[in-house]
Every structure is written in C-alpha cells, then in structure tokens.
Amino acid sequence: MEHFQVNGKVNRKAGGDRHQAITGVNASGNLEVLVERVLPDHECQVNVTTAVNGFRAIWEAVIEEFFKRGAPGGLRFWINDGGARPDTVSLRLMQSVRLMEIES
Amino acid sequence: MTLDEVLNSLFPSGHAVERGPSGTLHGTAKVENEGDVTVIGIVDGTPLGVDGAILLAGHVLAAMEAGGRAPIVVLIDTSSQNMARRDELLGLNEYLAHLAKSLELAAANGHRTVSVLYGRAAAGAFIATALSSQTLVTLPGAEPSVMDLPSISRVTKLPLEQLKELAKSTPIFAPGVEPLFATGAVTETWAADRPFAQRLTALLGQAAPTSDLRDQIGLERKGRLLARGIAQQVAAEAGHA
Amino acid sequence: MSNLTQVYEAQWYEASARERIAGLLNANSFIEFFGPERRTMSPHLAQFDLTGAFDDGIVVGRGRLAGKEVFVAAQEGRFLGGAFGEVHGAKLLGLLRAARDGAGRGGPSAVLLLLDTGGVRLQEANAGELAISEIIHAIVQVRSAGIPVLALVGGRSGAFGGGGIITACCSRIIVSQHGRVSVSGPEVIETNKGVEEFDAKDRALVWRVCGARTRYLSGGTDRYVKGAIEDYREAAITLIEHAPPFALATLTAEQQRLTERLRRFGDCRDAPEIWRKAGVPEPERIADLTDDVFLTIQRIKGADHDAR
Numbered sequence: 001m002e003h004f005q006v007n008g009k010v011n012r013k014a015g016g017d018r019h020q021a022i023t024g025v026n027a028s029g030n031l032e033v034l035v036e037r038v039l040p041d042h043e044c045q046v047n048v049t050t051a052v053n054g055f056r057a058i059w060e061a062v063i064e065e066f067f068k069r070g071a072p073g074g075l076r077f078w079i080n081d082g083g084a085r086p087d088t089v090s091l092r093l094m095q096s097v098r099l100m101e102i103e104s
Numbered sequence: 105m106t107l108d109e110v111l112n113s114l115f116p117s118g119h120a121v122e123r124g125p126s127g128t129l130h131g132t133a134k135v136e137n138e139g140d141v142t143v144i145g146i147v148d149g150t151p152l153g154v155d156g157a158i159l160l161a162g163h164v165l166a167a168m169e170a171g172g173r174a175p176i177v178v179l180i181d182t183s184s185q186n187m188a189r190r191d192e193l194l195g196l197n198e199y200l201a202h203l204a205k206s207l208e209l210a211a212a213n214g215h216r217t218v219s220v221l222y223g224r225a226a227a228g229a230f231i232a233t234a235l236s237s238q239t240l241v242t243l244p245g246a247e248p249s250v251m252d253l254p255s256i257s258r259v260t261k262l263p264l265e266q267l268k269e270l271a272k273s274t275p276i277f278a279p280g281v282e283p284l285f286a287t288g289a290v291t292e293t294w295a296a297d298r299p300f301a302q303r304l305t306a307l308l309g310q311a312a313p314t315s316d317l318r319d320q321i322g323l324e325r326k327g328r329l330l331a332r333g334i335a336q337q338v339a340a341e342a343g344h345a
Numbered sequence: 346m347s348n349l350t351q352v353y354e355a356q357w358y359e360a361s362a363r364e365r366i367a368g369l370l371n372a373n374s375f376i377e378f379f380g381p382e383r384r385t386m387s388p389h390l391a392q393f394d395l396t397g398a399f400d401d402g403i404v405v406g407r408g409r410l411a412g413k414e415v416f417v418a419a420q421e422g423r424f425l426g427g428a429f430g431e432v433h434g435a436k437l438l439g440l441l442r443a444a445r446d447g448a449g450r451g452g453p454s455a456v457l458l459l460l461d462t463g464g465v466r467l468q469e470a471n472a473g474e475l476a477i478s479e480i481i482h483a484i485v486q487v488r489s490a491g492i493p494v495l496a497l498v499g500g501r502s503g504a505f506g507g508g509g510i511i512t513a514c515c516s517r518i519i520v521s522q523h524g525r526v527s528v529s530g531p532e533v534i535e536t537n538k539g540v541e542e543f544d545a546k547d548r549a550l551v552w553r554v555c556g557a558r559t560r561y562l563s564g565g566t567d568r569y570v571k572g573a574i575e576d577y578r579e580a581a582i583t584l585i586e587h588a589p590p591f592a593l594a595t596l597t598a599e600q601q602r603l604t605e606r607l608r609r610f611g612d613c614r615d616a617p618e619i620w621r622k623a624g625v626p627e628p629e630r631i632a633d634l635t636d637d638v639f640l641t642i643q644r645i646k647g648a649d650h651d652a653r
Contacts, residue, residue, distance in 0.1 A: 001394055022381050025361060026398050027423040034381055034399045051396050078384065080396045155611075158603055165600055168593055187529045187537045193554045193616065194606060195565040196528045197504075201481075201513030202599055208485040209596055227465075227474075228528045231507055235478035250470035259467050262393055276389050276431070277470040287471045289478075316482045318475060319435070328472055331435040334385065338405060338439025341378040342416065343446065 002053050006046045006063045013041040013073030014100050021099035024092045026080040031089060034078040035096045042073045046093075050081035062086045066093045075100065105245055107147050110179060110222050113300045119143065126156040129179055130163050136305045138175060142167040142215075145179030152229035153186025157199040160233075164206040168213055175216035175308055176207070180233050181223025200232040207236040216312050218304070221246040221290075226279075234289075238313050241292045242281050243300065248290065249279030275327045286327030288318035356572050357499045358523045362404045362419035365459050368574030369497075369581065370408035370417065377406035379436055387430045389469045398424045401432035405440045411582045413454040416444050422461030422502035429507065430466040434476020441483035441494075448490035455493045455585045456484075458515060463530065464506020477507035484514050485591060493517065493588030497577050498566075499524040499557070506530070516588035516653060518566040519580045520557035522636060526565065527555035549632060553616040558631055558639060563610075563619065564602065564648030571636045589651040598652035605647060619645070 019037050026032040039045060046063045066072070070093060077093065084092070107129075111119055114133070121131030121143045127150020132140045144163045146152050167176055185196060211217045217237035224247045225234050234240050234248065242248065256277065257264040267278075275283030284290045294303050319335055322328030354360040360368065366375055379385070381399030390397050402424040407416050418437050420427040437458075444456050465473035484494050496515040498504045503525035504512045512518055512526055520526065529537075531545035531554075544550060553559060561569035568584060570576035589595045610619045620628030623645035631639070 001391055001396070020382050022363070022399065025421055025423045026396055030423070032398055032424075034384070036382065049396050051394050078399065080386075080398060082396065154603075154607060158600070158607060161596075162600055162604075165593070165597055169597075185528050187534045189534065189543050189554060190611075190614065192527050192529060192534070193559070193613065193619075194610065195513075195560065195563065195603075197509035197526055198513040198565055198599075199603060200528060201510045202596070202603060204481055204510065205485060205514055205591075205599075206596055208482060209591070209593065212485070212489065213593070228506065228510060231474065231478055231481070231510055235475070236481070250465055250474045251467060256467045256470065260393055270392055274389070274392075276472050277468060283471055287475055289471065289475050316479055318479060319438070322472075322475070328431060328475070330385075330388070331431050331438075331472065331476065334379070334432055334435035335439035335442065338379045338436050339443040339446070342405075342407065342440060342443030 001049070001051050002056065003049050004056055006060055008044045008064065008067040010042055010044050010067050010071065010073045012071035014071060014075050014097055016101035016103065018100045018102060021096055023095045023099060026082045028082050029084055029088065030082050031084040031092055032080040033092045033096045035100060036076050037074050037100060038076050039074050044072045044075055046077040046079065048079045048081060052081065052083050058086055062089050066090060070094055070097050072097050105222050105243055107181070110220070110243065114220065114304055116301050123147070124159060126150065126153065126159060128156050128159045133177070135308060136301065138305065138308050141175045141177050143177050143179065146182040146229065146233060147179060149181055149183055149223060151183045151186040152200070152232060153188065153191045154194050154196055154199045157203045157232065161203045161206040164210050167215060168210055173214040175218060176210055178217065178219040178233055178237055180219055180221045180225050182225050182229045182233070184226040185228030200228050203232045204236040211238050216308055218307060221248055223247065227251060239291045239307060240289060241294050241307070242290050243294055244296055246281055247279070248281060248284045252279060283327065286325045288322030288325065288328060355574060357521055357574050357577055358501065358572055360574060362421040362459065362461070365574055366404060366408070366417055366419050369457070369578050370410055375406055375408040375417070377404060378440065379405065385432055387432050387469065389431065393468045395468065401430060401436070402427060403433045403436050405436045407453060410578070413585065416440055416453040416456045417459065419459035420461040422500040425466055426463035427461040427502040428463050428466035429473040429476050430469040431472035431476065434473060434480065438476060438479050438483055441480060441487055444492055445483065445486045445490050448492055453492065455495060456487055457495050457497060457581060459497045460504045460508050460512060461500030461502045462504060462508035463502045464508050474507065477511060480511060481514050484511065488516055488591035493585050495519065495581055495584055497581065498526055499572065503527065513653070517584040519568040519570060519577055519584065520560060520566045521570050521572040521576070522557055523572065524557040525551065525555045526560050552632060559616045562625065562642070562644050562648060563606065564644065564650055569640065587651065589653055595652055598650070602647055602650055602652050
C-alpha cells in the first residue's frame, strides 16, 4: 500500500462554484476521485492511495500532465485506486474537474 | 454439551420439549419465577433450511396467537443455512427472513426472546436465530461464526496463518465466542460455575431491553469502535434535515 | 455533497449508486448524509492490502419521490461487492433509526433501499453480520411505525447472503432482469456440495434458481420492471401506497403462503418444473422472453400477495 501527495502550481483556477464532487469507483481497473475546492486559486494537490506499489513515478507524471492541461487551480483531490491504468486516471481527474464546473 | 444436558440444566423443574422434523425442537418448559416458557430450537448440527425455518416460525407465531407474554427460548446447535439448490430455488431468503421477522414481532409483542447457543451457528442460520432475539447467551462449547477461517482465507486470498495472526489483534472478523462477545453480538457468556437455570431466571427477571444496544455494547467492549458513533452521527444529520 | 445534475446512465444495472439515486428521485432533490467528504473509510481493509471508498460503499440521504419525502440508501455494488462492513452498515443503521424516530413528526414517508450486495464483507465479518442483524431489527421498527421500506434490486452484486435476508424483511421488493436474490452464492454451494448440486459456472442455472424472473413468478418479489432507472421510480411511487403492515396478520399470511409453496413445489429441482406444475406457459423458455413478453405472463397462484 502506498500513500503519496503531489502538489502543484497551476495557471488557471478551476471554473464553476461547486465546493466538492466525487466520481468513479474503487473497483478493479478503476479509481475513485473526491475533489474539494479548498486551496488558493493557483494551487493544486492530489493525494493518492493505491495497493499497486512501485508506480509512483508514473502517477506523478500523469498528475503533472493533468496540472498542465486540466486547469484545476484551487482544488484538492483524493484518490482511492483500484489498479487503474494511467489513461483512466487522467480521465477521472478531468471528469472530476468537469463536475466542479457545473453551475450549482 | 448434549441437548439433554442443556435441557436438564436450563429446565431442572421439568420440560416437555421434543425433537421435530428437520432438526427442529419444540415444546414448553418451566422456569422458576417465570412459569412456562416456549422452547424452540434447531439442533444436532442441522443446517437451517426452508423446512426447518418454516416450522420454527410456525411455533413462534403460535406462541403469539396463544396470547400472554411467555418468554421464547431458542436453543441453537446448527451449522449454517442449508446450502442447497432446492432451498435457494424455493426462496430460502424469504424463509429465513420470515423466521427473523417472527422472532422480532414476538419480542415487540411482549414475549421475551432469548437465544441459547450451545453448539455451532454460522452465517444465515446465525442471523435468523441467534441474532434475531433480544438476548444471546452462549454455553460452554458454543461456536458462533460468520464463516470459518479457511473459507475466509480462500475468499480474501490471505494465507490462513496470516489470518490467524491478524485475528489475535482484532475481533472484527474471527469466529468464536470471544470476538462475537467483544463486538456486541453475544450478550452473556455462561460458564458452568453457576447453574444455568438460575442464570436464566435472573435474565428473564430483568426488564426486557427496550432497544437494540449491540452497537453501544460493541463500543464499550472495544470490539466495534466506529459503528455506534457513525450510526448516531448519521441519525443526527437525518434528524435535523 | 453535490450530486450530478444530469443522469448520464439510464439503466439501473450500469449505473453507479449515486446515478441510481439521481435518476430515482426528483431532480436535484437529493441531500446526502455523512458524505464522502468526511473520508470516513473502513479501518479494517489496509491489513488485507485493500484500499477503501470515501463513503465505504454506501450513499445515504433524503430526497423527494414525486410528492413524498423519502430516505434513500444505495450500495455501490462494484466496491468490494457492495458488502456490509462496519462503517457501511452503521450508515444504513443510522438512516433507519432516524426514519423510525421521525415517524409522525415530519419524517420520511418511506425508506428506499437500493441493495447491491454480496452480503457480509469478510474482512470485517463480525461487524458486517451484526450490522445486518441491527438493520433487520431497525427495518422492523420502521415498518412498525407505519413507514414502508422498499427493496430495489438489480445490480451487479444482486442481493446475496444477509442482503437477501434484508430484502425479504422489506415491505415491498422491486427487481429487474439482471437481479438475483439468494442466500448462499452459487460458488459456495458448489464448493460445499459439489458441481452436481450446483454448477456455479452455469449462468442460466444461476438465474433460474435465484434470478429475478423466478423470484417474481413465484411471489418472491412484488414487482418486476424493465431495467431503466425510470422504471424503478414508477414502481416505487406505486408500491409506497401498497405496503403491508408489520403485524401478526401479515406474518400469519406469510406463514401460509410459504408453507403452501413448499407443499406444491418442495420436490422441484429446477425452475421449469415449478412452472410446469403451476401451469405457466412455455416453462423452458422463460429466460428467453423479452421483458415485454415476460411481463404478460400471469404469476403462479398466490404470487400476488401482500404477505411480507
């Protein structure tokens, strides 16, 4: 089991005004993402819990890419991973930002 | 303990309890200060299936129809629910639920329900009998469980030795009286140092429980540290909705 | 916790717990209790090298179903098979106790249980089993207070083990084709009694023995719906008005119908034998029918009852 945190500075803050959202499921090949709007506008943080050890470098690469493309400023993410592939991780992170951008 | 030993030690003043079909037990017995109590049971290690469950439920309903508030004592030495195609085809879940509901209704209608586990009980049989009464007591030799460790090992894919080691530090999954006492399932464990008949009289002499306190008890005994608090928090949030 | 403003998934089987709730209740009416933002997860999984779920696999809250206030619980069947653990079970228990305490004082008109579970979570076996028993007791209390409790089953995990028992403690039960309701799982029966008794790999057999159509035709459930969330919604709205009381008369009637079922079909080995004895047309073809055709079949005598 591994727990780690990736922090980043991003150019754009996440749109919308929702405070929190959740997407995905912790099931085989999938992951659950909880997101909260609790950080300063240009900061971002992803907390990962995974039982698949040894892939931290890949997680960090995926998350750094997401910071660049996803405009998640102000958001803190929590992940329960069920052994998802990197593209599934990217997808869920983007989905979660989409949910935060929905007009509440 | 054998069934006869259990019957004689619980009801030394006399009983008219007999074995019925499908491993069931039924009759009445005398308890000091209580008069006659209804006795039912699933015994001889017989798994609890559709046939046994409908018989037992029938006895419980008959006790209610007879009126009065005679306690119902459930003697248990079963195994698990009957694992058979026929029972599932016929809707075993309904039969076990029906027995559980019948015991619940009896208690709500003033019949104190006490389960006395002196042998085995597991899984669905455990839920429909022992756990469906207001009080569960164990006698020496009782073996309550959800599932045996080798089966848990198979399903969770954790080696048996590792499971046994884990079981030493947490009562949250292991079979046996101690973990089930700690988590709140077992109300009292009766040792032979005091006559069981006396203990039964004392138990029935106490006021009947007015609510299900097992989560509270599990917290006090440190077997279930979270359940009580979470149930309360959810209820509080729902109440102020 | 914010819910989706759009329902992306219209089918019950494919939907997540939250999607089912969103599609079942009036739009935007759902308010979650003790949500995932608390991150109150199971403390018992890490020692088995398992990661958890922020809501421990169950969503509880309140909302509106047509004109009525209801409490809802939805299990996520894809997280550890939707199984009952300590936190999971306690959330549902708290919801039921609140429903009981709110009776007659502005509380909910009904409780909807969206069950999708393999039963007890073995890693937390004792807590899960106890929770199931506490939940059964609480359901009885809610029903005794005059509040119907509905079971809605049709997800990937079905309603197995203690989940099957909880289902049959509810006032009314709704299923769709994918649903299974049972106590012992097919694999467990095969392991214990051999493949002759139950070939767990024979999917057709599994559905004949514990699938939704068998349950519905025999009176083991009260409604069979097509698989859209909207179909469950319609059925729930109707069934809330037709829930039997939790009383001696109800259980006496249930004793009669369950006794009668054993008398008539107690020696049957498979579902088609039951259908043949009961005069259901084309007994071997029940599984092959479309939902529309299946819904035209008359249930066996006594299956339409309110003895639950």
